[in-house]
Amino acid sequence: MKKVTIKDVAKEAEVSPSTVSRVISDSPNISKSTKDKVRFIMDEMGYYPNAIARSLVKQKTRSIGLVMSRPTDRALANPFFSGVIQGIAAVAQEKNYSLLLTAADNYEDEYQEALKQLKVGRVDGLVLLASRINDDLIKQLLKNNYPFVLIGRSQEYQSIPRVDNDNYKAAYDLIIKLIQSGYKEFSILAGHKDYVFTGDRLKGVIDALKENDLSLDPDRIEFTDFTFESAEKSAYRILSNHNTDALIAFDDLLGMAAVQTAESLGFSVPDQIGIVGFNDHTLVSYLKPSLTTVKIPIVDMGERAISMLIKMLENTSYNGEEKIIPTEIIERESLKFK
Amino acid sequence: MKKVTIKDVAKEAEVSPSTVSRVISDSPNISKSTKDKVRFIMDEMGYYPNAIARSLVKQKTRSIGLVMSRPTDRALANPFFSGVIQGIAAVAQEKNYSLLLTAADNYEDEYQEALKQLKVGRVDGLVLLASRINDDLIKQLLKNNYPFVLIGRSQEYQSIPRVDNDNYKAAYDLIIKLIQSGYKEFSILAGHKDYVFTGDRLKGVIDALKENDLSLDPDRIEFTDFTFESAEKSAYRILSNHNTDALIAFDDLLGMAAVQTAESLGFSVPDQIGIVGFNDHTLVSYLKPSLTTVKIPIVDMGERAISMLIKMLENTSYNGEEKIIPTEIIERESLKFK
């Protein structure tokens, strides 16, 4: 079954290829009659304009690369990424863009792969998820003037196109509210050190404490990978060494691990120890106890990020902006505000 | 910063474009000296061969479409898909293929979108995940002779390229083992009716029971969506109406909901009610109680599926095959075998 091309249609409809092309793009200067005729022939022959050829002449692919800034497998295991991709996919589909998933074994390669997709012209732009500190990829993108939108924040580069929540403020507000509720002994189950949001949230925590003449013993901060094992170990170290009445986990998965660790150590949650997570992954409202958390509207962030990128792509005078999405504290069972 | 093309390189290196092209493809009939010279110029100029142009002349895109057979958002929320995609992405990257994510609001559109990607020549083939019963997409693909591999099973079409686990056998073996362990009162928390594997597993269950002169009251089978709410309701209906000592959930998420429902109804798990899941999602080994489950090697299945597809793409005489991956029962806390 050979592919039918624009020439085949043209011949069959007894017009020139350019006329067919005009029908495809629904050009106004073309008679209704030929338009109808050509359209009829097109679907009679099962013709579909070749996207590759179109991309070549238009110098646009209408596809967008997705970079996950960490090994794809682990990234996908995290609900955070699923959420973002949901948002991205929805808008992409609506605006008729394709999504190209970039995969690699490690962060270094991933970044090279993503850049390559741009260089070989396979994608028009990139959406970057949860960038690390010290991001070379961003440097390269800026240098080459490649369109991209970052979900998160770059340590080095100010005012680049991005959508984010204010992690500093989210953490700050949370601590204030906890202090007002009477909590006194804080410990932090932080995410990976390399992620920008980890530092931001930490800063928010510390500043809020400081303003209330409280301080945080560095031993009470545990950095951990996003695996259950690692989180459990960290939670164990905190809970067995430090008297804690409020444990703040920088991700719901970590929070979930913390709850289990606390309970297995004989603490009752939330009565003896209150535990808060971050993100509001769908699952955690169903846990027992359900997780009190700082909700981050990840799907929404994905939607905004790709919308911004598409706008940049289609409107050369628009160069993106910084969009900060508000967060929200959701009280459930694992920590009670008073 | 204008894109540098093969012509620019040719001019700079004082050779013809064809020579440069030969250097790119590392052709043997070309002198080492010019090869070196051209290579030098290429990266001096920052040249990358345009993938789109290449695709056009080669009539191959080296990219593969991913279809998820259900609304993308819900699909991504399920760890099953993340697992499969992990496997797919790893191999794709290794073999230098790109992955195109197909998104849509509903199943109908998704299938149209996927087909379109093929028709417009944006992808060379498709990997289909968890196909529904009565699959028109497969019919279309076969009719048009488009390359694809199905992860799962089609009700209508025998012997199509696919990788799957033997759901019938997995369920059958599980029941046999349960019966041997002394379980007598079975209830089933099945997935969505439309999925082929639901039917297959159900059949396995029923046949195993029948062989042991047991039968299953249809009321003891609850079909449910893959959401926590829906699963909890179904579990509630089962547990409040039927004396059950072994509850089989066709997905770990459903199993997890069942555990919680059972406990909230005052049953102790596994002492009064044993609960098994399917899939072995990473999370469930960390629950309390941890979930006994039938492990399905989803990452592995993803890897094999895309490997098969790529082989089909690159070797015209190979038309795919059926690969059945074995499953494994993993005993944890939510159900004990005796």
Place this chain on the structure above:
DNA sequence: TTGTAGGCGTTATCAC
């Protein structure tokens, strides 16, 4: 309103 011609960036076929 329609057709002709040239080009998008490559590769492949022939020559030399």
Place this chain on the structure above:
DNA sequence: GTGATAACGCCTACAA
């Protein structure tokens, strides 16, 4: 070994 030349399938001036 290397260089013209003609595709690949489409779009877009420019003409008519």
